[in-house]
Structure formats: C-alpha cells, structure tokens
Amino acid sequence: MSFDPETGEFTFPDWNTEQVLQDLGKFIPPHNLLHKPSQLKPFECDGLTTHRKIPRLVLLPETIQQCQKIMRYCHKNEIPVIARGAGTGITGGVLPDDLSIVVSLTKFNRIEKIDPLQRIAVVQPGVRNLAISEAAKPFGLQYAPDPSSQIACSIGGNVAENSGGVHCLKYGLTVNNVTGIKIINSEGELIEIGGGECMDSPGFDFLALMHGSEGLLGIIVEITLKLIPLPPASQVVLAVFHSMIDGGKAVSDIISSGIIPAGLEMMDKVTIDAIESYMQAGYPKADALLLCELDGNQIDINLQMKIVQQILKDNNAFETRTSHNDEERELYWKARKSAFPAVASIQPDFYLLDGTVPRKALPEVLEKIATLSEQFGLRVANVFHAGDGNLHPIIMYNAEVEDDYEKAVQLGAEILKHCISKGGSFTGEHGVGAEKKDQMCQQFGPLELLQFHRIKAQLDVSGILNPGKAIPTLHRCAELGAMHVHNGEMPHADLPRF
C-alpha cells in the first residue's frame, strides 16, 4: 500500500522515464506526449509562481478512453497523476513533483450541448469559464460563477477548486451551479456523479464531495452546468469612504437590510491607487471603495438603489457614483478584476491570501491586518468579496531582499490564523494546494484530518491522485505543534512527534 489512510503518509516507487514513455506511446499519440524540457517548462507551476518544478512527463489526452487507459496504467505501476486545467490556480494545486505525471485536460475543450429550454450546458473540463457564458448569451442565459480569472480559467479547475467570483454572493459558488459530473477514478473507472440533467440523484451528495477536492479523488472529464437567466438590468453604485471601517459597516448594513446584491466588493487605498495608475478607471481618491451591483428588473433596482444609497450615506460615504449604462458598469468591474495585475505592476512580488470571516468581523480583521502589516514592515493591499466576508489581502514583498519572501509567508500565516480564530476559514475559494497545508492543521483537528485521509484512501485506492496536496499528514501537523487537544488527551499518542 503506497498510501496510509491512518496518517496520510505515502511512498511511490521510482520509474524509468524511457520505459513509461514507450508504454504510454501505445495509446497516446506522440504529439500528446510531452517529454522534452522545452515542452515541459510551461507546466512547472500554476499561478503560484514562487513554487516551481519541471515535471518528468506531461500527457494531453483527447478522449475519455485515453484518460481511462492512463489511469489504469498509472494505477498498476503506482505512478502519481496530477490532473491540470488551465493552470490559473494560485495555491500550487498542480505543482509537479519528482514522481508524478501531469495530465493536462486542455484538449477537452468542447461545449457539448446547450439546452436553453432546460437551462443546462454540458461541457468538457478544459472549456474556459467565460466561454460558457458567451455561448449561453444568445439564449438570454449565463453561467453565474465568475472568478476574476474567468477569461482563462477552465471549468474543470473551477469544480476542482469550487471557485467563487464576484457574483457568487447572490448566485452561489461553483458547487451551487453544477448539476452533474463524470469522473475517472484512480482505477480508470468512469463514474457519473450527481443528477446530470436531473435535479436530484439517489444517495450521498458525492457531487459536493468532489467540489473543491483539488484532484485528490478523481479526474473530472465532463460537467453539466446550470444556466440562469441574464438579468434584464444591472446597475453598480460605487462609493468611497475615508476609512475601511465605515466601508465594512456599510457592507454589513446592506446585507442586513434584506437586499442581496449581485456583487458587493471592497478595496483599500493601496489597491485603488494601484488600479488607477494601471488602467485609469477613474476611481476617486479614497481610503476605501465599495462596489455594489444590483440586478433584476429596473423598478426593483431603483427601489433597492435608494435604500443602498441611504445606507452608504449613513456610513459616511463621501462620494457615490451610479453606473448609467453597461459600458460604465463594465468599466467599474474591469477595474476591480484587474486588481491583482495592478498591484503586480507596482510591486511584482506579492503573496495573495484568501481568508473568510463572518461579515461582522470584517472591520476588526482589517484593523488587525493593518497592525500586522506595520509590525512586519510589509505593505498589504486589501481587495475582497466583502458581501461574502471573503478577504484577499495581497502582501507585497521584494524577492531580491533576503528573507522578504519568508517574512511575507509568515505575515500571511498570522493573518489567516486570525481569520480562523474569528470563526472563519483560511481559504474561501482558492483552495489549499501545495502551499496552505499548514493552515489545515489549525482549522481542523486530527479527527477531521484522519477522516479526510480515510475518504481518499477509499476512493483512490492506490493513492496516486495528486498525492501530498490539500490534506496534510498527521505527522506534519504534529510537528507544527498545532495538534488540537481533545478532552485533555493527545490523540494518536503513538504518533512520533518532534
């Protein structure tokens, strides 16, 4: 057994590249079998570019049958497999290692079906997120989840990470907008999960289990999505404040007024300034900026807009602007979605976080971030899905300066620890990947981690699916000294600790 469900430890034998190439060449055409250094280079990392490793082999299967054969072969030979979409993830979820083969699903790029009457789309995993809404638009429909990377990210990756986006506040996350998937397990079996075109399916909710499982439980090869009507009208109000606290309070007040905006986003001065110098969106100078989008019929929007305007005023917004047309509205959003490249343009090295907290804790957490930022001597830009309580602090550092990166990671860990202590989570939508496993030890105790390992051990019998990602071993947590003490007793007392 190469994977121990009781600890999460795994070992795999080494393999001979020439031999494996020869074997795989029997069912994968040569042009889809990448093994030259120049071919492998693009697969060395995802969006987390601080972590790189050139894989030994990359496969580009084109059919479900090819994927099944790959899995059967790797299962038999105990070769780990990392399934990869567009590679836009930002936690190193598809970071290669010495023993794994990368299976890229970019050739699975067809929208197989759009059924406007039933409001569903059947797509392959390599289809870009935005391409789905573009294809649905002529029917007056859209696919709601819209991660900032939607122009490039693939829908298979969205399922694997359970991606969010600015419109998830009203329309839900990926898990709420997918009705079925087909996966291939580590033994190469093709399994249908969820209802497909139906709204229910017998048994456990495996569809939810697969969402956000980061390639550890199966390779997704087909997805059925829910499409929703395009709203007849949408309008954004932009409001600026002299403090993040006022902005944060306005967010809480809007939600408690009974209005669920289509998007409710906030950013701080560092981000506003960065965006302005990057793309001149015309954002006013301020310490905090709030974007609130309302959608639906125009009469409702008008009524709700009045309430929102009043709340903004009550929370000391010193200027508000309302979009007059779709171009203006899209410009406001374009600027928001450019926040990361904009910050990168002023400081190319940054470390992006993804904590969530209850909305009411936002002001306090923002203050804490400011204090920590000062303490560590590193600037932090804040841009976030405020309506969901999902923060994206961007820690800026200089890779040229010794220890600066380590300091950034440390600062990040402090911020996330604070989010967890406020009843939140260290990741709202980016996932755990290769890089945030230590936070798993803080958020979960050994009982939950053990349960996660047991789930994986059952569904991935050879343990070859993206091993070492997302769920830390119990040893690792023990080493970190972050073990939760249950009823005054250390669980798994027989585990060696250091």
Next chain:
Amino acid sequence: MPYDISQQICEQVKHAQQGAQPISIHGSHSHDFMLPEFAESMQLNLNEHQGIVDYQPTELTVTALSGTRLEEIQQTLATEHQRLATDFPVYTAEATLGGAVSIGHTGSSRPYYGAIRDHILGASLVNTSGEIMHFGGKVMKNVAGYDVSRLLTGTRGTLGPILEITLKVQPLPEQQSTLSIDLDENAAIEIMNRLAGQSLPISASVYFNHTLFIRLEGTEAGIQQARKTINGTEVDDGVSFWSSIQQQNHDFFNSSLPIWRVIVPASTPGLQLQNQQQSLIDWCGGLRWVQASEITQADITYIAERGGYIESFRGSKPMQQAELMSPLQKQMHAKIKSAFDPDKLFNPKLSNFA
C-alpha cells in the same frame, strides 16, 4: 434554550462500538413511511437533541441541533423577517432539521432557490469512536478540506449521527402571489421551463389536474411586472395551496394508490407509466409525483431512457437507495460508508450498497 445531549449521544455510540452492536439513528420518524424498516435493538433518538444554538440575522446564518423542529426554526427566523433559504418538506409538525438533511428531498422551490444541500455551511458528526468531528463552518465561503457537511445530505444516518447543522437563511420576500393557468400537460411543462429561463420572481411551479400554478415572490413592483408577462389568474388562497404541497396534505397525496417519486430532466414531456392514474408535476417539471398501483420493469426502463429514475414513496414497499444506483455508484457508496463506518454500526439496514 437548546437541549444539547451530544455527550449522551457520543456515549451511546461508544457503547455500540464496544459491543459491536448496530445502532439505528432516527429523528421524529416523519419520513419513516418512505424508508425500509431500519430499526435495531439499540436505537439513537436525535429528536430530543434540539434547539437553536446560534442565529445571526445580519450574517444570514442559523445553527441548530439536528433534532430541532423545522417549524421552530422558521418561527424564530420569521421574527427577523427571514426564513430558510429554500423549501424544506414538512410532512408532520415534528419534522426535524436533521431529518430533512438526512433525507435530502427539497420542496417546490428546488429549481429556483436550490436544494437543501446548497444552503448547508457546516455540520458536526459523531464518528464510530463516539468522537465529534466538525466540518465546514459558519462562513459563506470555505473550501478547506473535503466538503463533508454537504456530503451528508441524503445519507439517511448511515455515516453517523449528525449533531449540529449551520444553514444559510434568506430575507422574507415582501410579497407572495400565486397565478394559475389552465393548460394541457405538455404545454404546461414547456411554459414552466420557458418562464424559468426568464428573469422573473418565480419561486415554484406545480401542474395538477389541468392547471399550472406559479408562485411569485419578491417586491410588489417585481410581482406586478411578472403578472403581466405570465398572464394567469390570481389564486385567492395561494398560501394554503403551497403549504398543502409542502406538507403533502393536498388531496393528491391522500390517495389510496401508492405514490411514486419520479426524477427526470425538467423539460421531459408528460410521462405515461403503465398503471399510472393521476400525476402532480413539481420542480418546474423535474419532479413528477405519480399515483400507480405498481410499477413495472417497462416503466423503469421507460424513465431511464429519458435520463431519470423512479423510486417508491408512499403506499408501496419502500425501496433501498442502492436499487437506484449503477454498480460503480453502489461501489462508491460502499467505499464512503467504509471510510466513515467500517464496522457498519450506523443504520446498517439502510446502507446495503455492496
């Protein structure tokens, strides 16, 4: 005040494990009519484990112990002009939150507001050693670890006793209104689906006895506009109609004939099973309740060909979930059952997936 008997539950599980004795887990029994006989000599009653633990109106979340009555939750939420975020079936006044999640059937708003599972944020579960595990949380977004809290939907207690559940809630709509249109079945199915593709404040659509009923919820202005688009007749006592569907005390459900639950893609035209009498269409066409003395193999094939499945519901011998699964799906269930409950302690009579 919540009456939290977690410790007692954990002790009972430990006891069951030590004696290698299976244990049946139940709530208020409001779904027993649709379940195969599952009682064991050792029984765990979650019905007494009840009460709202935490309600945060401004966060739109509520946390309650699994035995809390759904009615109590709705009453509490109503004091803050809120409600559960989708329709939960309430077949008896005693129906509990844990039961609703364990069964996983959503009411009429399923196509419009999502399923029960869509609004689950976190849950805690007892493992076979009688220890409490916590999954998910109380925040809107959380992708740390596998989503075990949602996985629990539809597990019928077979992965262990659920102790606590956190749900997303929603504001009460300003207004509700019901329209009816007289139509034949296929026209009704098509219209339900066409309307769902438009941005209208529809929260339920049911077709019964040549009439399509559409529930509108939203602002006065939004409903006014929808009325013009839909052009139906205003139903006087819409609220009673929808609660009769929710509680299944509508005449259709009081039939002396067995009632079957048929799940099909929403736009599937009207079904005709061999012994079918009346039918009631819910979920914008995605759920067909059918009265029939019995179903035949030909009926099962007929529905499978349309991409759906049929299960027993009332008045016939309850089916096992496993009967509705492919061999690989059964295998996957057996594996997850083993991951949580290798000794088959929890509701073993509902989990014969092998």
